[in-house]
Amino acid sequence: MNDVKEKSALSQPAREEIDKWVAKYPEDKAQSAVIPALHIAQKYNQGSLTDSIIESVADYLGIPKIAAFEVATFYSMYELKPVGRHKMGLCKSISCMLMGADELGDHLQKKLGIKFGETTPDGKVTLKEVECLGACRHAPVVHMHNRYYESLTPEKADELIEGLE
Amino acid sequence: MAEQELVEIEIDGKKLQVKPGSMIIEAADDADIKIPRFCYHKKLSIAANCRMCLVDVEKANKPLPACATPIMPGMVVRTQSKEALVAQRAVMEFLLINHPLDCPICDQGGECELQDVAMGYGKSVSRYTEGKRSVKDKDIGSLVATDMTRCILCTRCVRFGQEVIGLPELGATGRGEHTEIGTYIEKSLTSEMSGNIIDLCPVGALTSKPFRFKARAWELEQGTSVAPHDCVGSNIYVHRHRDKVMRVVPKDDESINECWISDRDRFSYEGLYHEDRLTQPMIKKEGAWQVVDWQEALTFAVDGLKKVIDDNTAAQLAAVASPNSTVEEHYLLQKLVRGLGSHNIDHRLRQTDFSDQLATPVSAGLPISIEAIETQEQILLIGSDVQREQPIVGHRIRRAYLRGTNVCVINPMDYHFNFDVKEKIIVSPSTMLQELAAVTKAVLDQTQNTRHGKVADLLKQVTVSDSHQRMAKQLLGAGDKVVLLGAHGLNHLHSSQIKLLANTLSQAISGQCGYLTEGANATGASLAGAIPHRCAANLGVAKSGLDAKQIWQSQLKAFILLNLEPEYDCADPQMALASLQQANFVVSLSPYMTSTMKDYANVILPVCPFAETSGTFVNIENKWQSFAAAAAPQGEARPGWKVLRVLGNLFEQEGFDYTVSTEVRDELKVAVDGMTMTQTNQDHIPSTLNFSANVDLERIAYPPIYRTDNLVRRGESLQRSGIAEAAAVHLSANTATQMNLADCEQVTVKQNGQHVNLPLHVDGRVPDNCVYIPSGFAETAMLGVTSPAALTLERS
Ligand code: SF4
Ligand code: FES
Ligand code: FES
Numbered sequence: 014m015n016d017v018k019e020k021s022a023l024s025q026p027a028r029e030e031i032d033k034w035v036a037k038y039p040e041d042k043a044q045s046a047v048i049p050a051l052h053i054a055q056k057y058n059q060g061s062l063t064d065s066i067i068e069s070v071a072d073y074l075g076i077p078k079i080a081a082f083e084v085a086t087f088y089s090m091y092e093l094k095p096v097g098r099h100k101m102g103l104c105k106s107i108s109c110m111l112m113g114a115d116e117l118g119d120h121l122q123k124k125l126g127i128k129f130g131e132t133t134p135d136g137k138v139t140l141k142e143v144e145c146l147g148a149c150r151h152a153p154v155v156h157m158h159n160r161y162y163e164s165l166t167p168e169k170a171d172e173l174i175e176g177l178e
Numbered sequence: 179m180a181e182q183e184l185v186e187i188e189i190d191g192k193k194l195q196v197k198p199g200s201m202i203i204e205a206a207d208d209a210d211i212k213i214p215r216f217c218y219h220k221k222l223s224i225a226a227n228c229r230m231c232l233v234d235v236e237k238a239n240k241p242l243p244a245c246a247t248p249i250m251p252g253m254v255v256r257t258q259s260k261e262a263l264v265a266q267r268a269v270m271e272f273l274l275i276n277h278p279l280d281c282p283i284c285d286q287g288g289e290c291e292l293q294d295v296a297m298g299y300g301k302s303v304s305r306y307t308e309g310k311r312s313v314k315d316k317d318i319g320s321l322v323a324t325d326m327t328r329c330i331l332c333t334r335c336v337r338f339g340q341e342v343i344g345l346p347e348l349g350a351t352g353r354g355e356h357t358e359i360g361t362y363i364e365k366s367l368t369s370e371m372s373g374n375i376i377d378l379c380p381v382g383a384l385t386s387k388p389f390r391f392k393a394r395a396w397e398l399e400q401g402t403s404v405a406p407h408d409c410v411g412s413n414i415y416v417h418r419h420r421d422k423v424m425r426v427v428p429k430d431d432e433s434i435n436e437c438w439i440s441d442r443d444r445f446s447y448e449g450l451y452h453e454d455r456l457t458q459p460m461i462k463k464e465g466a467w468q469v470v471d472w473q474e475a476l477t478f479a480v481d482g483l484k485k486v487i488d489d490n491t492a493a494q495l496a497a498v499a500s501p502n503s504t505v506e507e508h509y510l511l512q513k514l515v516r517g518l519g520s521h522n523i524d525h526r527l528r529q530t531d532f533s534d535q536l537a538t539p540v541s542a543g544l545p546i547s548i549e550a551i552e553t554q555e556q557i558l559l560i561g562s563d564v565q566r567e568q569p570i571v572g573h574r575i576r577r578a579y580l581r582g583t584n585v586c587v588i589n590p591m592d593y594h595f596n597f598d599v600k601e602k603i604i605v606s607p608s609t610m611l612q613e614l615a616a617v618t619k620a621v622l623d624q625t626q627n628t629r630h631g632k633v634a635d636l637l638k639q640v641t642v643s644d645s646h647q648r649m650a651k652q653l654l655g656a657g658d659k660v661v662l663l664g665a666h667g668l669n670h671l672h673s674s675q676i677k678l679l680a681n682t683l684s685q686a687i688s689g690q691c692g693y694l695t696e697g698a699n700a701t702g703a704s705l706a707g708a709i710p711h712r713c714a715a716n717l718g719v720a721k722s723g724l725d726a727k728q729i730w731q732s733q734l735k736a737f738i739l740l741n742l743e744p745e746y747d748c749a750d751p752q753m754a755l756a757s758l759q760q761a762n763f764v765v766s767l768s769p770y771m772t773s774t775m776k777d778y779a780n781v782i783l784p785v786c787p788f789a790e791t792s793g794t795f796v797n798i799e800n801k802w803q804s805f806a807a808a809a810a811p812q813g814e815a816r817p818g819w820k821v822l823r824v825l826g827n828l829f830e831q832e833g834f835d836y837t838v839s840t841e842v843r844d845e846l847k848v849a850v851d852g853m854t855m856t857q858t859n860q861d862h863i864p865s866t867l868n869f870s871a872n873v874d875l876e877r878i879a880y881p882p883i884y885r886t887d888n889l890v891r892r893g894e895s896l897q898r899s900g901i902a903e904a905a906a907v908h909l910s911a912n913t914a915t916q917m918n919l920a921d922c923e924q925v926t927v928k929q930n931g932q933h934v935n936l937p938l939h940v941d942g943r944v945p946d947n948c949v950y951i952p953s954g955f956a957e958t959a960m961l962g963v964t965s966p967a968a969l970t971l972e973r974s
Binding site: 064068077078079080082083086087088089 | 346347348349350351352353361362363
């Protein structure tokens with residue numbers, strides 16, 4: 014790997030995990046690993062990225078910093094601000110919208126006392142709007158911790174929230 | 179490759195023969211058929227993201243982007259059909275959705291591609307009533323102003339960064355409507371060619387900061403000229419407004435600079451209006467400076483010089499000129515000095531070893547064309563920070579590298595390049611010679627070459643290691659090859675030996691050897707005779723005059739200086755200044771007056787800098803490029819050639835009756851064309867090679883890119899730009915630790931009884947036991963540049 018200059022904002026376990034991804038690509042194509050690398054970096058930083066972490070990922074992969082920033086700012090699953098312990102993504106695309114995502118959204122915001130894009134003051138939940146999750150047949154859908162919660166109603170959503178640590 | 183067969187296509191009813199595989203837009207451009215475009219640029223990769231170039235192609239079921247649609251035999255394209263026009267109009271409408279349409283307050287107004295295309299292809303009213311996006315401006319340094327709300331996301335600037343300069347600093351962050359172009363983290367651009375994004379940006383998102391709100395495009399008058407800083411001779415347009423230079427932009431010349439210019443060439447014009455500009459002749463009488471008219475100043479100068487010559491001999495007179503002066507100025511200066519009976523004239527200011535001058539060609543530049551650098555297969559750089567010294571040559575090397583060329587370097591610092599280096603040797607200046615010797619020996623061994631017996635004898639004791647063998651093997655690879663000597667080679671303490679080895683090496687690998695000379699016109703200066711050992715056009719002299727080093731060493735009594743600031747421009751500034759101070763009479767022809775100059779000079783004659791004078795530069799390819807004055811002289815300043823002509827008249831010399839500068843040039847050109855090229859060209863073989871350093875701590879010195887000459891040193895915006903350097907002491911981490919010094923602390927540098935305090939930078943580019951202290955700064959002017967005198971460092 015490239016020399017990691019100065020203080021890298023990446024922990025040793027994060028680097029080891031990134032190395033596994035880098036190994037899957039041809040030697041001079043470390044850039045291909047930027048998406049998983051950013052996910053890993055995000056995972057090791059309580060679910061969000063900072064400028065210095067993104068720069069460290071770029072340095073670690075030996076790619077221009079701007080190339081990492083382009084990716085990190087493009088995809089909505091990278092968080093550029095701190096997030097709560099649970100990140101709920103409510104789908105607002107067409108099928109979910111037809112099946113009541115708007116109402117569900119209003120309900121969730123009221124219940125949590127925050128707007129989309131915000132985090133509850135206790136740092137528990139971050140609420141986001143997301144695009145189609147590919148689970149239209151069970152709309153409306155919420156995405157949380159790599160799991161889909163489908164055919165949600167306000168009641169089911171309340172249960173879901175109350176069950177969160 | 180065999181000639182590809184051309185295919186026939188038709189655009190707007192015109193039958194065209196075109197190269198298969200080229201895009202519709204290229205064929206149309208060649209045939210002068212206009213297709214609107216934003217993202218397409220002939221020097222950049224194809225992005226096809228703006229869709230402005232949609233055209234109607236027969237048998238296609240939808241309009242196709244002309245920039246990304248390859249030509250097929252028999253293709254029929256319409257750029258003006260109803261379909262095409264409807265598509266173009268729709269795209270235009272979309273592109274303007276988020277555009278602020280603030281043309282009246284936009285610097286690009288009047289020369290904006292968006293404005294032009296909207297006029298030609300758009301509608302007169304917008305149907306868009308929703309809110310427009312706005313984007314925060316970025317601060318990307320002192321050269322490029324940003325108004326990012328105007329950006330149409332064509333990504334030309336991004337591709338330029340990635341592809342042309344190899345510095346991906348700009349990018350597109352965010353997504354969809356939130357996409358923004360920028361550096362993300364605010365920072366200055368760090369390229370020596372960054373200004374080109376101003377020309378590339380089709381809208382007013384990226385504009386020139388120094389030119390901001392200075393004038394409207396339609397108020398400007400355009401003159402053509404040649405860039406005055408390096409030996410490339412980039413072609414430029416000078417834009418003036420009421421006789422004042424407002425900006426400089428590139429003039430396309432595929433064989434030299436293509437459509438690019440360096441930032442130094444683009445922004446140095448600011449120096450024309452620096453407060454140091456001298457606008458009236460001045461003389462010093464009884465220690466006091468007074469403004470006088472030209473008549474009086476010239477008479478004073480002539481009387482003063484005459485007196486020295488009469489009291490002594492003409493051999494007490496020397497002339498020293500900046501290599502940035504024009505051919506005409508160099509020619510007349512040497513004609514004047516030689517007419518007065520002295521051969522003491524030189525322009526090789528930072529050179530210190532002249533021992534081979536009689537044995538080598540009168541002028542040496544590049545034996546291949548600048549364009550041909552791109553087609554070399556092996557390139558060896560010796561002592562060159564090419565990207566900073568000659569940005570356009572650096573660009574050509576990058577292009578070669580992208581094609582697969584191998585670049586090797588032997589350098590005194592590990593300069594960062596935008597091309598990868600295959601084999602590199604980074605050693606102290608004195609060891610460079612030894613390393614070059616070892617590589618040369620390896621080449622001679624590997625080829626069992628016996629033609630260079632004398633040089634081989636010198637190399638007997640040299641040890642060849644693996645790295646030398648590897649570099650030699652690389653250089654012996656296939657294809658065209660060139661060895662390029664940069665400033666650290668040409669100004670090396672033993673430059674004659676470096677040149678000898680470089681030439682031997684290049685012959686042994688069946689390549690060529692080129693010199694990347696200093697300043698804009700070193701070739702012209704040599705041909706014009708601004709050298710002590712030959713008159714104009716290579717005519718021999720009975721006895722050589724003093725060279726640039728001897729001139730300062732000889733305590734002469736009278737000097738004529740042209741465009742010179744010895745404290746910054748000479749190899750040993752202290753010696754030069756001391757020499758001038760002890761002289762009886764010094765005439766300085768200079769656009770600027772400095773306090774140092776007031777100290778040593780007796781007359782200062784304000785001559786026109788670049789852009790205010792006509793003249794000629796000869797570039798390293800030996801291309802003579804003449805230009806007219808692009809702006810009026812300031813105050814009473816006069817072109818140097820006119821001043822020298824009048825001086826010739828006042829000295830009652832023959833042959834100084836020119837009326838225009840082209841007569842001067844033609845007189846020389848005729849002589850040069852008829853010049854016998856019986857260059858002795860024998861190798862100048864020394865009895866031994868000087869490998870030892872003689873000092874513990876070797877200084878590496880060179881003026882950084884924006885400190886090279888009197889004009890650029892006064893370019894304020896360049897001085898504040900991302901790659902401007904400051905006076906400092908650079909050491910490797912090892913050497914710093916050994917000397918018990920730490921990064922960022924203040925250290926005292928001592929040499930020859932002089933001392934100066936400078937900040938220390940630990941710099942990974944510097945080899946151990948060396949210290950890099952840039953020259954060209956007031957702070958470092960007391961230190962000898964290539965001087966072998968010992969230099970010490972201690973904590974302040
Ligand atoms: S800043 Fe200019 S060149 Fe860069 S993407 Fe925007 S419009 Fe294109
Ligand atoms: S629209 Fe919500 S999952 Fe597809
Ligand atoms: S010029 Fe063809 S898509 Fe932009």
